[in-house]
C-alpha cells in the first residue's frame with residue numbers, strides 16, 4: 001500500500017459550479033441563463049426548486065474560502081456565470097463591470113489564501129438571450145464567436161488565473177439538453193416533454209458547435225495571453241468506465257469500447273486525433289457534422305491537459321439490428337449486473353451512479369493509451385448517498401459511504417499513476433458542499449459539506465471532508 005504515490009507537484013481540491021451554489025440571480029446586474037428559465041417550467045426539477053438562493057455563495061465568498069482552507073484544499077475549481085459578466089451574452093452586448101469585479105476579487109482572495117483557482121468558463125448556464133436570439137448552442141456561426149468574445153473578456157480581466165477550462169461536460173449539454181430533454185434547454189423529440197427539438201440531429205450539432213467554440217477560445221488564449229501570462233487551457237469531458245456484459249462475446253467487448261467512444265471520444269478524438277470516431281460516423285452518417293478545414297484546425301491539438309470528470313462504471317451489452325434515430329449510446333444497453341452475476345457497485349441516490357473504483361484506474365489507462373499519455377487533471381469525482389437527504393443531520397455528517405468512495409477512488413488513481421504510467425497531476429472532489437443538483441433539485445446531495453437549506457444555508461463539514469487532506473498527504477511524494 002505504501003508503495004502507491006502521486007507526483008510531488010500534484011494538486012488537489014474541491015469543485016463547484018456557479019448556478020449550483022451562487023444564488024443571487026438578480027444581483028449586481030446578472031442576466032438570466034437557460035437554467036433560470038428551465039427551472040420556471042413546470043415539472044422540470046424534481047422538487048420544483050431552482051438556483052434562486054442555492055448555497056448563497058455569491059454572498060459568502062469569505063466563508064467559502066475559509067472552508068476550503070480548513071479542509072486543506074490546495075486548489076479550487078469553480079465556474080463563472082457568463083450572464084454576470086455579459087448579461088445578454090453577445091459580443092456586441094454590454095459588459096457588466098460589477099459582475100466581473102466580483103470574480104476578480106474572489107480570485108485575488110483565493111490566491112491570498114494560497115489556493116490555486118481553476119476556472120470553468122461555462123458550466124451549462126448559457127445566456128438565455130442567446131438561446132432566444134439565435135438558438136444558442138445550435139448556432140454554428142454565432143455561438144462560437146460569442147463564446148470566444150466572453151472568454152477573451154475573462155482572460156483579460158484575470159491574468160493571475162493560470163488554469164482555464166472552456167466547457168464542462170459537452171456530452172451533458174448535448175445529450176441531456178437536446179436529446180433526452182432532462183437538462184436546459186430541454187429540447188427533445190419526445191413530445192410529452194417538449195414541443196420542440198429533434199433528438200436525431202440536434203445533439204450532434206450542439207456537440208460540434210461546442211468543440212468549435214472551445215477551439216476558438218483556446219486559439220485566443222494561446223495567441224493573446226499565454227505568451228505573457230503562461231497558463232493552460234482545456235475542456236472537461238465526462239464518461240463512465242465500461243465492462244462487457246459477456247466478456248467472451250466479442251460483440252459485447254466491442255460495444256463496451258464503443259460506449260466510451262460515443263461518450264468521450266466524440267469530443268476527445270477531434271481534439272487529440274483530428275476526427276470523429278469511425279464508429280460514430282458509421283452509425284450517424286451525415287447527422288454528425290463534418291469539420292471544415294478551418295474548424296478542424298481550431299479543434300485539433302486544442303487541449304493543454306485532459307480534464308476528466310468521472311463517477312461510475314457500467315456493464316455493456318450489444319444490441320442487434322438498426323439503432324433508433326434517437327440512439328446516442330452506440331446501439332447498446334447498459335446494465336448493473338453482468339452475465340456471470342457480477343455487480344457493478346452499490347446503489348446511490350443518483351440512478352446513473354454506482355461506485356466502482358477499479359473502473360477509474362481502467363479508464364485512466366484507456367484514455368492514456370488512446371491519447372498518448374496526456375497530462376490529466378481529474379476535475380470531478382464523488383458520490384451521492386441513497387436516502388441521505390432524509391437522514392437526520394447527525395447521521396448525514398457521518399458519511400462513511402462517501403468517505404470510502406473517495407478512499408477507494410483516490411487509491412485507484414494513485415495505482416494508475418504508480419503502476420500504469422498514467423500522467424495524472426490533479427484531483428477535484430465533487431463537491432465542496434451540497435448544492436443544486438440540476439434536475440434533481442436539492443434532494444440529491446453531493447457535498448463533503450452539509451448545507452442546511454432551512455437555516456440560512458449554514459455549512460457543516462461531513463466526515464468525508466476531513467478524510468481527503470491526510471489521504472493526499474500520505475500519497476503525494478515529498479520534494
Ligand code: PNW
Pocket residue numbers: 017020168169172238309352380430437438446
Ligand atoms: C456532473 N450522467 O454532472 C456535473 O458536472 C456536476 O455539475 C454535477 O453536479 C455532478 O456531475 C453530479 O451529478 C453529471 O447522467 C450529470 O451520466 C449527469 C451525468 C453525469 C454527470
